[in-house]
Amino acid sequence: METLKIEIPKGFKVESFDHSTGEIKLAPIPQDITERIKNFADVLNYHKIDAAKFNEACNGLETDEKAYKQIKLIVSALNEGWVPNWEDDDQWKHYPYFDMDDSSSSGRFSFDGSDNRGSYSDCGSRLCFKSEELSDYAGETFIDIYREFFVIE
Secondary structure, eight states, X not given: OOOOOOOOOTTEEXXXXXXXTOOEEEEEOOOXXXXXXXXXXXXXXXXXXXXXXXXXXXXXXXXXXXXHHHHHHHHHHHHTTOOOOTTOTTXXXXXXXXXXXXXXXXXXXXXXXXXEESSSOSSOGGGOBSSHHHHHHXXXXXXXHHHHHHOOO
């Protein structure tokens, strides 16, 4: 028997190996969602939504209405299918909160942390994250979209 050494490309793993044919199938190694979602274009790609069609669907909406649609998609993508169970008092639901005081040291709308809630709510169900880390990531990464949702200009 001869030996053949194959270097598996970075980001892939062996999915299967057929001993009779020698066929090797590779599969991508799943990346953490924060590695796959870096901007709103990635969110649209995650949901298989064409950017032009999304923008066309938002024609005529107020800025905050479009931002709300964007945030719902962001939350859905980062949660990867997780939906808060409001009947479960032990399940934490996280959401970003913001310093909306333009007289703050930053002088502008800024991300201020994350909070969590049990079965009572300070935020909408569609806007909760399954972890504080995802909530922080969304608040920091998509701050401009959150600003459009929260701030009247």
